[in-house]
Amino acid sequence: TACQCHSRKEEKMPRCSVRSRKLVFRSGQGQRPLSPLVSQFFHTFYDYLICFCFTALILKLLSVIYKLVQSDSYATKRDIYYNDPQLFGSQKTLDSILDDISCMLKVPRRSLHVFATSKGLISGDLCYLEEDGTKVDCSSSSTAVPVSSNVNGIRNIVSAAKFILIVEKDATFQRLLSDDFCTRLSPCIIITGKGVPDVNSRLMVRKLGDTLHVPVFALVDADPYGIEIMCIYKYGSRAMAFEAHSLTVPSVLWLGLLPSDIQRYRVPEETLIPFSQADESKLNSLRSRDYISCQPAWEREIETMQRLKQKAEIQSLASIAPHFLTRVYLPNKLRYGGWI
Known part of the structure; x- marks a missing residue:
C-alpha cells in the first residue's frame, strides 16, 4: 500500500511510510512537462507519536472526503480546517496531507471534492x-x-x-x-x-x-x-x-x-x-x-x-x-x- 504502519524487528519501533510526491522527478525533453517518479519513493517516520498522529490525520481527512463524494458536495480547504482546527493544528498541515492523499490515490485533488480558495x-x-x-x-x-x-x-x-x-x-x-x-x-x-x-x-x-x-x-x-x-x-x-x-x-x-x-x-x-x-x-x-x-x-x-x-x-x-x-x-x- 502507499501508506503503511509496521514494526522493524531489529528496533521494535513503529514505522509509517507514505508515498512521496516530490522527492524525485524526471525532466521531460524539450517541451514536455516533468514526469514524477512518485511510485518508487517513500517518506518514512520512525517516531511513534508522529506515526500515530499522521495516520489519524489521514484517516480523518479520508472520512471527510468520503462523505463529500458520497453526497456529491464540495468543501474548501479552509472549511475543513475550521471544522476541527485543534486536530489539524495548521492550514499548512491539512494542505500537505490532502496532497499526500491525492498522490496516494493517484487522482487529482479536485476529484476529492475539495477546492482551494483562489488567490489569482x-x-x-x-x-x-x-x-x-x-x-x-x-x-x-x-x-x-x-x-x-x-x-x-x-x-x-x-x-x-x-x-x-x-x-x-x-x-x-x-x-x-x-x-x-x-x-x-x-x-x-x-x-x-x-x-x-x-x-x-x-x-x-x-x-x-x-x-x-x-x-x-x-x-x-x-x-x-x-x-x-x-x-x-x-x-x-x-x-x-x-x-x-x-x-x-x-x-x-x-x-x-x-x-x-x-x-x-x-x-x-x-x-x-x-x-x-x-x-x-x-x-x-x-x-x-x-x-x-x-x-x-x-x-x-x-x-x-x-x-x-x-x-x-x-x-x-x-x-x-x-x-x-x-x-x-x-x-x-x-x-x-x-x-x-
Missing part, C-alpha cells in the same frame, strides 16, 4: 460560464476577476484574445490594468497568481491554453525566483509533481524581464539589486535542472544573470519612463518577437 486574478477579452450557470465577463478594463475555484467546471469559453500573458506579481498586473493594456495593444488575457501560483491559477492557464490555442507568455522579474515561478507554470513544481501532466503549459514562452534586457534597455544602475546568498543558491539549483540545460537560450540568460551578480524587478523599467513597460517594452517585445 484574471482580466481581458474573456467570457465564460461557471458550472452553476453564472456568466463571468473579464473584459472590464479597470477591475480584475478572481480566478474560478472550480476551473474544471468552466464552459462556453468565448475570447478573441491573440495571446495570454502570465504576470508574476500583482503590482505589475495592476499596472497593466490601469494602463488599459488588454485593449491598447491587441485583445489579450492577463492572469496573475500573485507570486508562486496556486493550483487554480495554473489550471486556468492550462485550460485557456488548451481551448484558445494562442501563445502563452510569461512576464517575471529578472531574478532566480521569477524564473522559478515561470518554471512552475511551464514544467510544474516538486510539491505537485504527481499532477504535472494536468497543471503545466509546456508552450510557455519567456517574454521578460530577461537578464539581457537590463543592459539592452540600460536599466539605471540604482534600481538593480545585488545578489544575495539565497539568490546564488537558487540560481545554481536552476542551472542543475535538465529542463534548463536543454534550452540554450534560457541557459544564456541565466549565465548573464550569474555574471552580472544583479537582479531587476519589472518595476525598474518605470525608472526609464513612467509608462515604459506598457507602451514601449511589451509592445516592442510582442511585435518583434523578443521572447525565448
